[in-house]
Amino acid sequence: MTTPGGSRSTWSGAAFTVQVRPDGRLGLTDRGTHSDVPPQLHRIASAMRHTDLRECRFHWRAPRSARLCRVSLTARAELGFDHVELSGDPVEQLPGGLSTRELEVLTMLVVGLSNAEVAGELGITQRTAATHVTHLMQKLGTPTRTAAATRALDTGLLCVPLPGSAEHYAGLSVGRLLAAASSDAAAPSGEPRREVPRPRRPEPRRELVVGAALPLTGTGSDDGREMINGLQLAIEEINAAGGVRGRRVRAAVRDVEVTSSTSVRTAFESLARGGVDILTSGYLAAQEIGHETAATTGVPYLHAATSGAMEQMVRDDLGRFGRVFQVCASDTEYASRFVSFMTSVREQGHWGIASDRLVIVVRPWHGVDFGIDRARTVADRQGWSLDVVPVGRAGDGDGWARAMGAAVREPAAAVMIGSFFVDDAVRAVTALHERGAPALPYSIYAPSVPAFRHRLGRLAEGVVWATTTGTYSDRPGRAFARRYTDRFGAAPGRSHAGLAYDRMQRIARAWSACGDLSDADAIATHLRAEPYRGVNGTYNFDTPGQVALGVDEHGDPSLAQPQLIYQVQDGRQVIINGGPFRTGEFRLPAHLQRR
Incomplete structure (x- = not known):
């Protein structure tokens, strides 16, 4: 049995790289033949035209043989010809020696399922689910569940078909792609085949926008200048190095009177309307307004409120505020x-x-x-x-x-x-x-x-x-101070200039690690999972309230900020x-x- 594109109903087990044309037909091959392309993957690649995705990676399990295939999908436009490049490679052994079941459990960790939820979805005991989680963390060399989830997102260690309910994966790139493929396949067979419109040539990648509510006038404006300068220096350095995945970064700054809840609300509403990709701020009296804006818009938010009350707010409702991070220890x-x-x-x-x-x-x-x-x-x-x-x-x-x-x-x-x-x-x-x-x-x-x-x-x-957050006098701190002084003609202060610089660099790192830059949950997962050493110390957000870990003089300063x-x-x-x-x-x- 063959599909209209010429692929067989089973997978030969051979590697392949093929173009999938805008009308859904298979085109030129770089490796293998059309008959090596499984129809399920052909259908998934064809559905990519119905999404805004530029790339997607996962591990596909063949339905009969249970063989694993490492799949990569990339939207391309070459010499005016638009297509999706579909590549598949047979997998003899998963990274770290993961089993297929552990790959399924790892996929479920990416969307934050608990051991009990994993057990319920897979029809196993909670104890067995916990054992799988422990084993996969050991095999991947990751210290936490979130670190394992980040590794999975970074390397495409996601199992397709997706284990458990499809609703869990609605926020992931692969979940949206599979939903589009399912919808495409569900069209009534009796209807005449409609002409699939040719996708528009991809527009130039738009810039990434960092929204910042900072006191440029009024109370705290002396510090506000430090914040905007640190942010600007980081953005200039990132863009000079090629941006983030080829996209330039820009700051959208709104002046805020930090003691006025009305001013704070106005600033965040303006940023939300502007469609920023991430939110940032210094310290604000009505700090909860920023938290609520992040929860409502779904945009990740990194603030510097140094507030135990805001830490508790996130800890008490991670479901709502799971994308909110405090970049310094609390007061x-x-x-x-x-x-x-x-x-x-x-x-x-x-x-x-x-x-x-x-x-x-x-x-x-x-x-x-x-x-x-x-x-x-x-x-x-x-x-x-x-x-x-x-x-x-x-x-x-x-x-x-x-x-x-x-x-x-x-x-x-x-x-x-x-x-x-x-x-x-x-x-x-x-x-x-x-x-x-x-x-x-x-x-x-x-x-x-x-x-x-x-x-x-x-x-x-x-x-x-x-x-709770100060710029060190070590080599990175001194180098930052020299670059800041050369750029702005004055030495930086010892806290928020470096903090704003580090925050922007950490955001860029998270963006670079995520295949889908609009996937706020994936960005939040990366922020939680990977400590980052900046000029103000180490930012480790893997804490109950997603606050940068602080330590006393007896703690380990390599993992936190004393x-x-x-x-x-x-x-x-x-x-x-x-x-x-x-x-x-x-x-x-x-x-x-x-x-």
């Missing part, structure tokens, strides 16, 4: 690390600290708590008393001065300045100096922005500050705590030496 360790740092300074004996009192002065910020409750426990255990002083509403210019006055009314060894914004940190440090208080100023994040030192001048000397503690010394940023990335030691500020 929940800031306060306890402040206490532990002061304990280490006291124990080193370089400073005869007269007070056992620590103070945290904090302005409430949506979704941020800095881990103060845990810090109280740590302080009590390490022999400190810990007070918390709130600052009034945003926009109150004297609020920080009053709060710092209250903080040092009684002697204090150090005061933690709990705000991400340069304006707040400048006011707080200034107020501390004006009162002549013998307390160490310990800030979070804000001194990473160059404007902090520019505005404070000599008063910035000796300030200690911490960040919280870094810097000190301004002689006008330079010196890393005084951060495992192997430390570049100097704590230095007692001059105003405390005089005391």
Whole structure:
């Protein structure tokens, strides 16, 4: 029995490479003959004209012999002739020695099925399903299910016919292609064969658009410039290297007032209407608006909110927010690390600290708590008393001065300045100096922005500050700083410039690894599965809330980002705590030496 294209109903087992014409007929062959092409694969290749796919790879199992064939489909346009190139190669042994059953289970992991769901679809016990998962991970050398799934997507280790219900695979390229083939084959046989329109010549590949909601004016605009510069530098380098799979990358930036939920909503709605391929942002008061936009549009979203509340939001509903990633560890360790740092300074004996009192002065910020409750426990255990002083509403210019006055009314060894914004940190440090208080100023994040030192001048000397994501002073970090300085005429800050650069490079890596750039789930799977080492450390999103893994000083910094503690010394940023990335030691500020 033969098909209209000339292929037999069974597969000969021979390799083949053949053109499938726009009218569905088989054309020229590079390997094998028309009779070597199984009709099922002929039909799948013909259906590719009904999709927007440019390529697809999978492993096909012949229905009678159960032989495996490694299949590659590529849409081509050569000399004005449009066709699909269909290639098949016999498979003697799957990678890692996978069995056919393990290949089926691996295919089901790609779409996120649990062991129980795998067992139900295949008619096996849950224990057997778990054993298959363990064995396939060992054979592929992948440490997690998501890493195995990513390997499957990257290499076409997907089993066709698809195991289990077809609905599971509706979001995958191969699932859409098989659905198109099934629909094509289901046309009533009594109808006259309609003329299949010739596909249009492929248009030039459109550019990939990164949507970015960043503060270019208003609150946080000093930091916003760092973010846009880091993003721009990464895009320029990516495009100079040929783009992503031959497509240029472009940024669509929307200015956002980070303290206004109305402004945040307007920015994200504008980006969504513009049809961006991925969403990004810095830190926002109404951060959940970005999460909801990503969930509604299906577009992957990478933000830098440093928020334990947003981490919990994703963890509690991965089905809805599974494409949302936080590119830095959450804020929940800031306060306890402040206490532990002061304990280490006291124990080193370089400073005869007269007070056992620590103070945290904090302005409430949506979704941020800095881990103060845990810090109280740590302080009590390490022999400190810990007070918390709130600052009034945003926009109150004297609020920080009053709060710092209250903080040092009684002697204090150090005061933690709990705000991400340069304006707040400048006011707080200034107020501390004006009162002549013998307390160490310990800030979070804000001194990473160059404007902090520019505005404070000599008063910035000796300030200690911490960040969950900071640019290292190692070789990659220094090389990035040189390129940034050459491009923009000023040195980068020590956090968000590098973070924005790394985020864009990580996005490009995920795009490059996915056959279908519109497959948001495949992109999310790759982001989860593969750690990436950038200038701000290692981004490892394989965590319950899809937040970049952070570690303390005893953890493995090669797999995560340790919280870094810097000190301004002689006008330079010196890393005084951060495992192997430390570049100097704590230095007692001059105003405390005089005391």
